[in-house]
Amino acid sequence: MRPLTIALAGAAITLAACTSPRHRAPVEERGTVSRPPVVATAPAPAASLPAVAEPMKPATQPDETARVAAGSYVVRPGDTLIRIGLETGQNWRDIARWSGLENPNALEVGQVLRVAPPEPAPGAAVTQAVAPPARADAKPLPSAAGAAGGTATAAAPTTPPPAAASTAATRDAEDGLAWQWPATGAVLRGFDEARTKGVAIGGQAGDPVLAAADGRVVYAGSGLRGYGNLVIVKHNATYLSAYAHNQALLVKEDQVVRRGQKIAEMGSSDAERVQLHFEIRRLGKPVDPTRFLPPR
Template sequence: MPGRPARSLFFLLGPALLSACVAPRNGPPEPAAPPPRPQPTVPVETPPVATPPPFDIKAVTPNAVESRSGTYRVVAGDTLRRVSDKTGAGSEAIARANDLTAPFVIKVGERLKIPAGRWHQVRGGETGIAIARAYGVEWQRIAELNALEEPYILRTGQRLLLPSATEVAGMSMEERAAAFDLEIDDLITGGEPALAEKEVPAKPVSTAPRTKPLPPTEAVAAARPFSGRFDWPVMGAIKRGFGNFGSGRRNNGINIAAEKGEPVAAAADGVVAYAGTDLSAYGGLILIRHSDTWTTAYGHASELLVTRGQAVKRGQTIARAGATGHVDSPQLHFEIRQGAKPVDPLAYLPKRR
């Protein structure tokens, strides 16, 4: 149809032509509004890179068996471990049920009480954390059921009492999710790989910086001897003290203000039991064992300068302070633990002048 292209072009160009004709007579067009300014963002510090911990190396295959409550008559050749294998119950639990003490001597003809329960038999290299995750329960619940004590080293063939199938079936979704959340006491009590029955933990390696980490198949030995004295890891102001705060929250250590990159010192001689970033709340985290009883923790580091199994000296720089984890300014989260129990560091650190 003649003429349609021209009309179409007019309708397309018309509004633009008209707008060009109605510009203000008293001056040039007003300048366009500037683009919106970008809003400032809070920088998020990236946690330091660390080697995989033992509980992420050895996969655990569930092998739980049930034992029935009853008695067992000891026969020639029996040991407590052999009775455990025959009945399915843990040897440590059998010893507790019968008031046996080390070296756990049993006699032919003796009748032993056998506790009922659901038991996992530990395999070489397994950690408590990995065992708990294989069954979908919290490691601290297993540690409590088995009355575990320092130095928290599992042994190949050992049987661990698990929560009952009924208890596990009754767990809520929140409780199941919590089984995979880690805390510092989990690392202390369930972070080391199981050893053979008479195998000893590895001795600390060199104090030199950047020492190669101890293989994840070897357990860390506690440092000896330990003087029982701690020094300040940094000297900033206390941002948050030990104990409860807010609505139902608790600080298991103290938070000390620090400059970004400031050296963090070991509070006492010891051996590094953990150096990594697996606990998101703490960012870069180091745990140092000072004996079978005492452990210190150092969190929110921007750089880790020591490795698992490395010996350290009091005052040695082990990390650089930062703001990794759930904090918004550079600081050090510092804990002192007696066993797995946190204590107020201010009661053990020198008084400031």
């Protein structure tokens, strides 16, 4: 009886273990975890995000660079409208008008200015606003207050004085301009584009300063630091000339001048000694004046 009882008890335990509900739970949980739904579709949106957003920014950069480069100028620290005009070969008043400036003295670093005439609208008639300077006669100043922002003390002569032998004119084959020396003194300092941007011509206080070629005065005043009393003459679309450190200015802005006409008196304003600082600029870039002036 005892071995039979033990065998029956073992069989009952084995049967109870097989039918226990605790062994069915892992099967149901694995079935629940392995259901496909939510996990497979989650990565799709993340993969599509970069393709939509990134390429938009670089596309505008070339257009903006081209806009700034095409007849525009970005204001830098220390800039004035007069200096910008000198460096771009334009009349500062034109730059103010083209850029729509209400106050030409209030420039901001990073501001974009137009330094070339705006293109006419399609189909619009193009007119010449200003006659060529060579065809117009020079006008004398009515009084000493005539020079804008300058220190004019006398009226400009109605006819240019006779040129000295050392100031005989030479003609620029590229633009048809006839150039002459603006003063008869010795050259004190030669051209250096990085430092002087022109030549220094010696003389005595009050010596005549002459227009080096026909043109129109685009600036006469003392508003450009380092130049003292300054006259800038625009000769054509390519060239302008600058006459600095004068003691007196004899012309005013927008006045037509002829080659050899007295436009100022030599001085030492904003300089260590009496001298004429003379520049010729081609499209705003300083060039060696001795390349254009006749040999002495």
